[in-house]
Amino acid sequence: QVQLVESGGGLVQAGGSLRLSCAASGRTSSYNVMGWFRQAPGKEREFVAARSWRSGITDHADSVKGRFTISGDYARNVYLQLNSLKPEDTAVYYCAAGANGLTRRDGAYDYWGQGTQVTVSA
Numbered sequence: 203q204v205q206l207v208e209s210g211g212g213l214v215q216a217g218g219s220l221r222l223s224c225a226a227s228g229r230t231s232s233y234n235v236m237g238w239f240r241q242a243p244g245k246e247r248e249f250v251a252a253r254s255w256r257s258g259i260t261d262h263a264d265s266v267k268g269r270f271t272i273s274g275d276y277a278r279n280v281y282l283q284l285n286s287l288k289p290e291d292t293a294v295y296y297c298a299a300g301a302n303g304l305t306r307r308d309g310a311y312d313y314w315g316q317g318t319q320v321t322v323s324a
Contacts (some may be wrong), residue, residue, distance in 0.1 A: 204228040204313040206297045206303055209301045211318030214287055218322070219242060222282040223316060224297030233299040236280040238272060240293035240320075247307040250295070261304055266291075294319050 210222040237252035251272035271283045299313035
């Protein structure tokens with residue numbers, strides 16, 4: 203089993219920045235990719251970014267490209283730097299881990315955190 207715990211969310215003004223963290227524990231060797239997803243009220247969960255541990259290759263959704271950056275460390279924790287935040291970035295952000303390679307499909311991720319709220323005011 204793998205446990206994921208997100209932190210770093212909060213309330214920020216438009217144009218501001220946040221850094222989300224996802225601490226992983228348990229059988230961290232069982233996954234090869236970690237990603238971030240988000241879900242805004244009344245909307246479906248959407249892909250934000252993902253990172254392959256084997257290659258270091260990253261993928262970012264078009265809506266966040268150039269503003270958000272995913273990164274990781276040797277302990278297989280993952281981070282999401284959020285810059286130039288917009289009100290439409292308001293959502294609960296979830297960390298996820300999977301063993302199916304770099305993918306945007308949420309069904310390919312086996313482990314999920316409980317989420318951290320990001321609220322961007324205009």
